[in-house]
Amino acid sequence: MDSQQSTIIKVENLSKSYTNKNKEIHVLDNISLEIKQGEIISILGESGCGKSTFLNIIGGFEKADSGQVLLDGNVVNQPNRKCIMLFQDYGLLPWRTVLKNVELGLEGLKLHPAERKERALHYLALVGLKGKEDLFPHELSGGMQQRAGIARALALKPELILMDEPFAALDTFNRYYLQDELLRIQQKEKTTIILVTHDIDEAIYLSDRILIMHPNPGHIHREIKIALSKPRDRSHSDFQYYRKIIFEEFHFNHPNVTTEYYI
Numbered sequence: 001m002d003s004q005q006s007t008i009i010k011v012e013n014l015s016k017s018y019t020n021k022n023k024e025i026h027v028l029d030n031i032s033l034e035i036k037q038g039e040i041i042s043i044l045g046e047s048g049c050g051k052s053t054f055l056n057i058i059g060g061f062e063k064a065d066s067g068q069v070l071l072d073g074n075v076v077n078q079p080n081r082k083c084i085m086l087f088q089d090y091g092l093l094p095w096r097t098v099l100k101n102v103e104l105g106l107e108g109l110k111l112h113p114a115e116r117k118e119r120a121l122h123y124l125a126l127v128g129l130k131g132k133e134d135l136f137p138h139e140l141s142g143g144m145q146q147r148a149g150i151a152r153a154l155a156l157k158p159e160l161i162l163m164d165e166p167f168a169a170l171d172t173f174n175r176y177y178l179q180d181e182l183l184r185i186q187q188k189e190k191t192t193i194i195l196v197t198h199d200i201d202e203a204i205y206l207s208d209r210i211l212i213m214h215p216n217p218g219h220i221h222r223e224i225k226i227a228l229s230k231p232r233d234r235s236h237s238d239f240q241y242y243r244k245i246i247f248e249e250f251h252f253n254h255p256n257v258t259t260e261y262y263i
C-alpha cells in the first residue's frame, strides 16, 4: 500500500463496555488505527472478542464510550452514506426483484429514475447477474443473493464497505468466486474495505493487512502486513508462510493446547 495514499479512517483510543445482567463487560480497550484509502483490512479473532462491536462503531451503528472514529476527517456518530455495512444474510427484500432491490438503496439519492435503473443494471452486470434482474431473491442461489447484496452496496458508490463475515454462509466454490469478484471490483473502484472474518485463508487472500484481535477486553494484539501481489495463489509457499504465522498466533499448531477457539 502506498504510504502517500490519504487516510480514510482514523480510530483514536476507542473503548466500549456493555452491561449484561448488571455486569459490566469491557468489550473494546483503547483501540487506535489508521486505514488508507483503497486498503482491504481483515479482522481476525476468537468469538466474542469484540470484532462486530468494533465494526459497528466504525459504521456509526454503535457509540463508543470514549475515543472516536474519523471518516475523511469527520467524527462518525451516526451511519453515513459514505460507508455501507454488508451483512452475511444479504438483507434483500423478498418482495422486490433483484433490480428493485439494488435500486432501493439509490432511492434516497436525487437521481432520475432512468439513471437509477442504469446504475443498478451496471453494478448487477459487474457482479455477474446480468439477465437475473427480474428474478426475486428466492429464485437466486445463496451466492447470487450475496452478489446482489454486493451490487446494492457498490451502486451507492461508498468510500468504505464494512463486511461482517460476508461469505460465511457460502460453499467453498462460491466463496472463492465471490472473493475474486470482490477483488476485481475493489481494484477498479478503489473502495476501502474492512472485513470481519473467521476464515484465515480469506483474510490472507484479500487483505493488505490483517488485524489479530485478542479478547477481555478486545484489543488489537498484532498487525500482519500481507506483502504479496494480488491476485494471490492459495497454494503458493508465500501464502502458506502467512497461514503458518496466523495459525501460530491462534496456537493451532501446538498439539497440547486444550483451549477451544471459535474463529
Ligand SMILES: Nc1ncnc2c1ncn2[C@@H]1O[C@H](COP(=O)(O)OP(=O)(O)OP(=O)(O)O)[C@@H](O)[C@H]1O
Binding pocket: 018, 019, 020, 025, 027, 045, 046, 047, 048, 049, 050, 051, 052, 053, 054
Ligand atoms: N448490544 C449488546 N449488549 C450487550 N452486550 C453485547 C452487545 N453486543 C455485543 N455484546 C457483548 O460484547 C462482546 C463482544 O461481542 P461481539 O459481537 O462484538 O464479538 P465478536 O468478536 O464479533 O463475536 P463473534 O465472532 O462470535 O461474532 C460479547 O461478550 C457480547 O456478548
